[in-house]
Amino acid sequence: MMSRPERPTHRGQLLEAVPNISLGRDAAAIDELVAAAGAAGAYVAHRDTSTSANRTVITLIGSPREVVASCSALIDTARHFIDMRTHTGTHPCVGAVDVAPFVPLGDILGNIPRADTGISETPPHHASPHPTGGASSPEASTTDISTATLAEAIESARTLATWAAAKHHLPSFLYGAAATVPAHQSLPFLRRGGINELARRLATGEIHPDAGPSRLHPTLGALITGARDILIAYNIQLSTADPKIATAIARAIRTSGPPDRPHALPALRAIGWYEEAYHCAEVSCNLLDYRITSLRTVWQAVKAIAPQYGCYPVSSDIIGLVPRAALSEGNDSIIEEVGLNLCRPFEGEARTIEVACWRGLVR
Numbered sequence: 297m298m299s300r301p302e303r304p305t306h307r308g309q310l311l312e313a314v315p316n317i318s319l320g321r322d323a324a325a326i327d328e329l330v331a332a333a334g335a336a337g338a339y340v341a342h343r344d345t346s347t348s349a350n351r352t353v354i355t356l357i358g359s360p361r362e363v364v365a366s367c368s369a370l371i372d373t374a375r376h377f378i379d380m381r382t383h384t385g386t387h388p389c390v391g392a393v394d395v396a397p398f399v400p401l402g403d404i405l406g407n408i409p410r411a412d413t414g415i416s417e418t419p420p421h422h423a424s425p426h427p428t429g430g431a432s433s434p435e436a437s438t439t440d441i442s443t444a445t446l447a448e449a450i451e452s453a454r455t456l457a458t459w460a461a462a463k464h465h466l467p468s469f470l471y472g473a474a475a476t477v478p479a480h481q482s483l484p485f486l487r488r489g490g491i492n493e494l495a496r497r498l499a500t501g502e503i504h505p506d507a508g509p510s511r512l513h514p515t516l517g518a519l520i521t522g523a524r525d526i527l528i529a530y531n532i533q534l535s536t537a538d539p540k541i542a543t544a545i546a547r548a549i550r551t552s553g554p555p556d557r558p559h560a561l562p563a564l565r566a567i568g569w570y571e572e573a574y575h576c577a578e579v580s581c582n583l584l585d586y587r588i589t590s591l592r593t594v595w596q597a598v599k600a601i602a603p604q605y606g607c608y609p610v611s612s613d614i615i616g617l618v619p620r621a622a623l624s625e626g627n628d629s630i631i632e633e634v635g636l637n638l639c640r641p642f643e644g645e646a647r648t649i650e651v652a653c654w655r656g657l658v659r
Contacts (some may be wrong), residue, residue, distance in 0.1 A: 310653050311444035311452065312399040313338065313356040313363035314527075314616060315370055318378055318389045318517075320350040325377040329370055330354060336369035337362035339656035342647070344615045348572035350385030351394075353529065355616050357656035360398075360444050360452045367396045367456050371464060371516070380491055380517035386569040388484075390491045391517035395483065396456060397472065397524045398449040404526070404619055405443060405653055443653075449523035450474040456521050461508030464516060467498065468507040471522035476506055483520065484565065491517050526649070528583040528622060529615035530591055532598050533576050533639055536607040542568025542577035544605060549579075549597045559597045563588040574639055576610065586622040595634040611638035620648040 315333075319326055326345060329352075334340045338358035345352040354370070356363045371393050378392035444452075450473055457468035475481040486503075487494075491512065497503040498510045505518070512518055534542055546566035548559050563584040571578040581594055591612075598609045612635045623631060623644070636642040645651055 309359060309442045309444040309448070310357055310401065310405075310656060311360045311363050311449060312401055312526075312617075312649065313358075313367055313396060313452075314399060315354050315356070315367050315396040316389075316394045317352050317354065317370060317374060318350060318380065318383050318385065318392050318394050319374075320345045320347050320352050320385065322377065326352050328377065329373050332369040332373040333366040336366040338366035339652070339659050340366075341652035341656060342617050346387070346571070346573065346615075348385065348570065349387035350383065351387045351389065353616050355652065357652050360448045363398065364452050364455050364459075367393070367521075368459055370396075371460055371466070371519070375464070375516055379515045380512075381515065383491075388487045388490055388567075389517075390487055390494045391466070391513075391519050392515070393519055394517075395471075395487075396453075396519065396521040397527075398452040398474075398522070399524060399526055400446045400449045401443040401526065401649060401653065403443075404621075405650055446473055446523060453521045453523050457507045457519065460519050460521075461505070464513060466508050466513050466516055466519045467505035467510065468519040468521065470506045471520055472524040474522040480506075483522075486520050494518060525585065526619055528586050528591070528618055530581045530583055530594060530612060531571070531615065532579045532581070532595065532612045533571065533574050533610045533635075534578065534598075534602060534607045535610050536577050536605070537570065537575065539568055539570040539577045541605040541607060542570075542579050544568070545598055545601050546579050546581075548601050549594065550581075559601055561589045561593060561597060564594065574611075577607075583622075586619065590625060590630075591622055591634055592625055592630045609635065611635035613639050613642070614647065617647055617649045617652055620645070620650050623648070 330340055330343055338356035341357045342355040356366050374392040453470055453474040460466040461468045469486050470476055471480050471483050479485050495512050546568040547553055548557055549561050550566040551562055551564050565582040567580050579598055583589055602608045
């Protein structure tokens with residue numbers, strides 16, 4: 297049996313991974329999966345659960361080997377808690393660990409000095425929970441943070457896909473910058489129609505995995521992993537409970553769609569649904585490049601369109617972490633303007649990738 301990729305005994309360059317698991321309604325099971333990911337090596341920087349989507353987004357920070365080991369641990373553990381044959385939820389998905397992108401962070405870490413993070417200068421030294429790991433490196437307190445490259449992110453995705461196919465017979469697809477087939481660069485293309493449609497496409501030979509069999513795993517489904525740029529998952533709550541209105545607004549603002557839509561924005565994916573936690577319809581967005589289309593720009597577009605449907609944006613929230621630069625424009629914070637503190641508390645600096653990386657380094 298193929299063993300899980302090991303945790304290294306020292307930390308090198310940092311890489312982010314953002315595995316999305318198809319589990320959002322069993323708190324104890326989610327705790328088990330998150331604990332398994334943390335024990336395998338990476339720092340669990342954040343978790344965000346939606347009961348209506350039946351999904352949890354986990355943000356991991358560590359060396360390439362650490363984040364691969366933690367994603368592997370999630371797959372190992374998911375087989376005990378997730379059965380895709382009975383899964384329901386509003387979010388499109390094709391697997392128990394549905395998508396696991398690896399994200400190179402580039403020069404983002406130059407945005408914040410350690411003194412601004414509130415993290416003590418001397419890190420706590422503790423024993424690793426992983427049998428192959430050692431104590432936290434004393435050098436961690438003085439080492440400059442560096443980030444893994446896109447090539448390392450791609451290699452991490454390939455390693456995870458190969459391992460998942462060999463150990464669990466999971467059909468594994470590479471997407472984004474790791475894609476080996478041009479069409480597979482698009483995550484929506486791979487998830488189109490959900491798990492039942494993917495089963496059909498595999499059976500007919502319309503689509504082929506990069507590793508593993510051309511059939512779904514009975515309970516785990518499929519795995520999509522790859523490499524991509526920093527993405528912001530941003531949801532806007534509306535003053536209506538009608539998901540059809542949220543869908544109409546999403547279609548009006550997202551990049552894909554008919555031409556001549558005055559509010560269509562570049563580098564934006566969006567769908568609409570009903571969010572049980574807030575008892576309202578929600579426009580769920582992925583900002584593929586926040587430097588091209590900002591949080592403020594998306595908020596203002598929804599604010600302009602919503603009155604056509606007799607509603608308005610009430611609040612917004614971010615799933616996972618966000619670059620520090622995305623929370624301001626010029627010298628002005630946009631947190632209050634876009635309603636990030638209204639539906640639930642937003643922790644500001646503590647929710648930034650920069651702070652998470654510092655914490656991951658000194659743990």
